[in-house]
Structures are given as structure tokens and as C-alpha cells.
Amino acid sequence: MSQSTLIDNSTLISKSNQTSSTSAVYNVALGTDVTFQVSGSQVSSGTGTIKLQQSCDGVTYFDVSGDSLTINGTVTALWVVSPVTTQYYKVAYTATSGGTNFTVLVNLFCRVGNGSL
Numbered sequence: 001m002s003q004s005t006l007i008d009n010s011t012l013i014s015k016s017n018q019t020s021s022t023s024a025v026y027n028v029a030l031g032t033d034v035t036f037q038v039s040g041s042q043v044s045s046g047t048g049t050i051k052l053q054q055s056c057d058g059v060t061y062f063d064v065s066g067d068s069l070t071i072n073g074t075v076t077a078l079w080v081v082s083p084v085t086t087q088y089y090k091v092a093y094t095a096t097s098g099g100t101n102f103t104v105l106v107n108l109f110c111r112v113g114n115g116s117l
Contacts, residue, residue, distance in 0.1 A: 012026055026090070036105070041101050049094045050091060061090050064081075
């Protein structure tokens, strides 16, 4: 049986009144666990979509199924990746209209054994 210990807690990306598409990449060690905590809100009826993508090579990214959020009001989500199977994760924001505010926090966990079976 193993436990997870928090080894990183940081802001991956934070934008205010974002009106254009943007992204941020997080490099993760294989076999760890990671969560992405997303919060967002509209600015003057702005909308956009934020999604989680993954890559083995850091060049070609694919959407993580089910990990997408449309910002069309005040929204929150928690995306859990356990265990990590690819090295690179990207949070990609696509602006649709107007501006939005959003923040993505990352928590990285290391699995540790506790000595019991």
C-alpha cells in the first residue's frame, strides 16, 4: 500500500481579461500523480475554452478526454491524472469572444510506500 506526498504546489498559468489563445506546459515525472485545479470567470460576457492536453515528446499534443471546460460564467474543475503516463501536460486556452479570467493551479504528488501490505 502506498501514500502520496505533495511535492509541488504552484500556479501554472493565471490570466486576467484574456482575449487571445494561450497555453502553458507542465513537465511531469512518470509514475507520479498530478492534479490541475481550474477556476475561471467571464469579463463583459466573454467566453473561451480551457482544456488539458498530453504529449510524450513535448511537440505533438493530444486532448485528454473529458478534461475541457467552457468559461461562460464562473466555473471550476479539478482534473486528476493518476498515475502520470506521459511526460508533458499542456493547459490550452482558446478565446471565443471578449475576455475571461482564469487560473490553473498544479499539485504534484510522489507515491511513497508506508511499509504495510
